[in-house]
Amino acid sequence: MNASAPAPRAQPAPRITVVVLSRNHVRQTVDTVARLTALPEAPRVIVADNGSGDATISLLGSLFPQVRIIQGLRDLGTAGFNRAIALVSTDYVACCDDSTWWAPGALARAVQLLDANPQVAVLNARVVGDDEREIHPGCLMLGATSPGADGLPGPALANYMAGACILRTRVFRAVGGYEERLAAGAAEELAALDVLSAGHSIVYCEQALAHRQPLTRWFTRAQHCALARNSAWVAWMRLPVRDALRATGHALAVFARQHSLGPAGFSLFRGAFWTLSRRRVVPPEVALLTRQVRRAERNVRTGIPAMAEKPDRSGQRAW
Structure with missing residues (x-):
């Protein structure tokens, strides 16, 4: 070995972890995890599985040995994020579902914004389709109903999208995570009220860009x-x-x-x-x-x- 050769530079530890919530969407989950593990920010990736009965667990384990998988026994809805976030060791956690992935550079910019704005506990992503021209209707509604920015890095919100957000990890844990009895919806609505009641802010962040396919879904x-x-x-x-x-x-x-x-x-x-x-x-x-x-x-x-x-x-x- 050449003694004069420079020592390899240590890579900085990631500041953010991505948690993917999945249930019985093996193809979409594999595609999403492949995109996330290729991000330049090199975030840690955890898959929180909500009791999938298909090949999601086995296929992810064989294709992505670096990804941690938290296997649930039943569908907890949004509360499926809880166990995975309990294991997060980074300051921030980016949450998405198995049809949503973060754009390159979006997580790095989110970390910068949260570092610079300690009063902000949640960033809601701008969710778009593949070509970035079509925006998720939920994002349009959040932006249209915000009361303004008032010193924040984006429009202030009273709610957020649990499947497309970046959370301050300690705040999420402090409010107790998502309520399991609200598995069918509105768990993030309760969490948002608790975050705001604790004196934190929720912000819509255009620079936290996420893609989703399909962009919307029908409700029964x-x-x-x-x-x-x-x-x-x-x-x-x-x-x-x-x-x-x-x-x-x-x-x-x-x-x-x-x-x-x-x-x-x-x-x-x-x-x-x-x-x-x-x-x-x-x-x-x-x-x-x-x-x-x-x-x-x-x-x-x-x-x-x-x-x-x-x-x-x-x-x-x-x-």
């Missing part, structure tokens, strides 16, 4: 009802009574439209004791934020431009 009648029911449960767990009543009325209207008012309504009220036993009302400014965003969502759906409210006299934003 049961999924529509379950999501509306869970959102009402979240409202009773965290929001003032007037907001919880409004969310309940919305859920009942969804049940009626889906011709499931009896069964879905019974399911909603059967969970009343559970939700009320976990009731912890958010601070007034968080409740105001959620009201303003809900109002903006209604305006967007009816074609009225969403407008941010003016600051109050104390200099604080009146969400």
Whole structure:
């Protein structure tokens, strides 16, 4: 060995880990993991499997021995992220599902933004199709209903997309992760309220670019009802009574439209004791934020431009 040859430069430890949530989509998962392991940021990759019955586990293990696989015994929905994030040793964790992957450089830029803005706990990605021209409708809604930036590195949000976000790991753990009983939807809605209540911010980040195929998916009648029911449960767990009543009325209207008012309504009220036993009302400014965003969502759906409210006299934003 040549003594004068320079020693190889040690690679810096990654600052971010990617967690992929998967269930019975072996081809999509393999393609997504292949893209993620080829990223220039070289993030650690963990696959959180939600009880797949296909060849996902065995094929991933043979193709990607460097990827850690957390195998679940059943479908926990969004809560499937919890066990994987509990093992993360990096400051930040980027979450995606098996149809979503991060663009080269997006994670590095997200780390820079989170380092520079310690008050931000969650970055919601800009999710696009293959050609980057078509944007996920959920991102369009989040951007259209934001009350503004106000010193943040992007539009402030009251919610985020669990399958396309970058989280500050310690904050996610501090709020307790995702609630397993909300497996059918709205688990991130509850987590977002807890993040905001703890004094952190959620931001829509254009530079955190993620791709998804297919860009959207259709919901079944049961999924529509379950999501509306869970959102009402979240409202009773965290929001003032007037907001919880409004969310309940919305859920009942969804049940009626889906011709499931009896069964879905019974399911909603059967969970009343559970939700009320976990009731912890958010601070007034968080409740105001959620009201303003809900109002903006209604305006967007009816074609009225969403407008941010003016600051109050104390200099604080009146969400």
